């Protein structure tokens with residue numbers, strides 16, 4: 001494979017307050033990367049702002065050198081009982097599976113890179129940085145079923161199936177829940 005040159009970038013870590021300060025930029029990356037309608041932004045904004053206050057919240061972002069533009073970001077926190085996503089996934093798991101995968105889990109909530117900056121390893125760098133020192137015995141996430149760059153990345157980093165073809169209320173697309181033990185070995 002010939003390495004594709006990307007823009008000059010800088011990877012930064014953000015706490016909740018720092019991500020809130022760039023919330024407009026983060027949400028713009030989110031809707032562009034996911035190809036969602038901007039109409040969902042007002043609802044999503046409230047959810048994301050609330051996430052920054054959850055236990056062990058941590059975020060990373062890729063900034064363009066010079067301009068400081070946000071080219072990508074990722075965030076997560078400790079997944080806990082009572083949270084909407086946590087309970088949705090729990091409903092699809094046996095008790096044993098739940099204890100194993102969700103008893104002490106870091107939830108990767110969002111990971112996105114602007115289309116123009118994809119394909120040069122920024123997403124992988126963001127994921128590695130986010131998981132470096134993250135709390136929890138496992139990391140878990142959900143992603144739409146079907147071949148995608150996100151799937152290739154997660155498989156490459158050793159994520160395995162936790163739950164497949166799960167339907168979340170309000171979304172017609174089936175999702176896979178994937179997970180792996182923590183820590184993630186460097187260079188895996």
Ligand SMILES: CC(C)(COP(=O)(O)OP(=O)(O)OC[C@H]1O[C@@H](n2cnc3c(N)ncnc32)[C@H](O)[C@@H]1OP(=O)(O)O)[C@@H](O)C(=O)NCCC(=O)NCCS
Nearest residue numbers: 003004033112113118119120121122123124143149150153
């Ligand atoms: C998923 C996503 C975050 C991955 O980010 P990315 O920067 O595009 O992806 P990666 O870091 O995995 O790198 C992508 C490619 O660059 C290659 N690459 C990795 N390191 C590289 C490097 N140093 N130099 C050049 N290429 C490199 C990888 O081999 C990979 O190839 P492949 O995807 O063809 O297999 C991004 O594609 C995205 O935002 N997608 C849309 C939103 C989405 O699906 N988010 C996840 C929802 S769960």
